Amino acid sequence: MTQPTLRETLDAHGLSAKKSFGQHFLLDLNVTRKIVRLAGPFEGRAVIEVGPGPGGLTRALLESDAGRVVLVEKDPRFVPLLSELDDGSGRLSIIQDDALRVKEAALVDGPAHLVSNLPYNVGTALLIKWLTGPWTPHALTLMFQKEVAERIVAAPGEDAYGRLAVIAQAVCEARLVMHLPAAAFTPPPKVASAVVHLVPRPDRPAPERLKRLERVTAAAFGQRRKMLRSSLKPLGGGALCERAGIAPDARAETIDLNGFLRLADALDQPAR
Template sequence: MTGGDPTDGGDKARALPLPPLREVIAKHGLSANRALGQNFLFDLNLTGRIARAAAPLDVGTVIEIGPGPGGLTRALLDHGARKVIVIERDRRFLPVLAEIDAAYPGRLSVIEGDALKVDAAKLGDGPRRIVANLPYNVATPLLMAWLEAGTTFASLTLMFQKEVADRLLAKPRTKDYGRLSIAAQWRADVKRLFDVPPRAFTPPPKVTSTVVQLVPRAEPLYPADGKVLEKVTAAAFGQRRKMLRQSLRQVSPQAEEILVEVGIAPTARGEELSIEQFCALARAFKARRGPTAPL
């Protein structure tokens, strides 16, 4: 971590035909909107590190969510991104992003809108890579939608609250293991890259952040119907201390019988099961209801 205004240091920074971010923010009278989960990241060492982690950037399309004043946007372009598409719902940042567009002609496109309502899988040409310091309040639903799109995305290099990253990476029999762990690891290879302390942001959040990279799998880790798997994990972790023979009754009154059928002790709890076991349960529940009957 560097002190002072990080936008004033480094060869890459001097090559940018743009003023330092702090000057841009002062010029436009911008401030972070906490209601939108905004925290500005100025540190060139960090934005550059994120951009390098997402490489290669010189093919296909890079999609960024919530660029704000464009610190990460600049880093992506400066590290060779051929085409960057940003989605920003806060109109205050559009003039700043227009200045970046002018500095990198033909390489930046700006979409004004809510990322939850934009189908990122249809943006630009493949391979598509999403790179973003995600607004904390929409990070999980965005991630779930992108994972469902499978290999439409070559990779997702994302910053989350550390507690969310811990859940994404958690293994069975740990306190962080749950629905999010299973959903992410079932659909993607998940890797922790590095932590980012609160002091790196303006204003500093109350929590540490973590950059995580997810590479979607060509096929999920084990066979299962995604919607059924979600129902099973939601029930299993809805009340973590309940035995599965009780918690899974909301999925099917035959829960205990199905558990025995797939070789899982009815007295087990959700946190004890592997992803493979949850997928076996999802297949068994679906088979009991038939291939077309909803759970």
């Protein structure tokens, strides 16, 4: 039996996007299938999808080689609609909850992928949770506003380079793999979107080192136009820079990942 289209399903349930939830639906299955191809292969591993809405990405995931597909949907209006995709095989699980509160390790056993068209209003917060939290996904393929996606993959000296780039690239290899125009969504957002693929690095910083890196980048980019000796003054200023082998008159946007890791490590070193 042929499934109804996503638009037909939305109409049948009388559903539309909620601005308060940052919802913009991707209804073109050719696009969702391409995103899933970019995210895979899954080789039988579980996939967590946050904010599935009407299930465009979910349908493509269920067509893939994912072992289980676990949906985390905050909006209870979509749970009955998503339940219609369950074929009784046990592959699909639906969790009605806030993804910012969910403990992913309790949802899946073993390695898992994250594949999501993230709600715009919580996308960055969710990414930081996954990058810095105790649970490490096998890989993340996530859609953001184009501006946020560019901030994740930016290099030193680029306008988009900042704290998000340093934290993301310290933890993962990050690539921008797909652009989508606003017209691809219903309703169309005011901005374009992009998909980022992130794979955790084997040499990712240990938790305590990552916390120090967060402190250093928060201070450095909190006053990004100032020299580091000024922006890092609460953490040691010029003396901290000298211990890390960084010029105190440099600015945050010129320092690469290794430089910020040296600054993070220097927080633990006694002043000379």
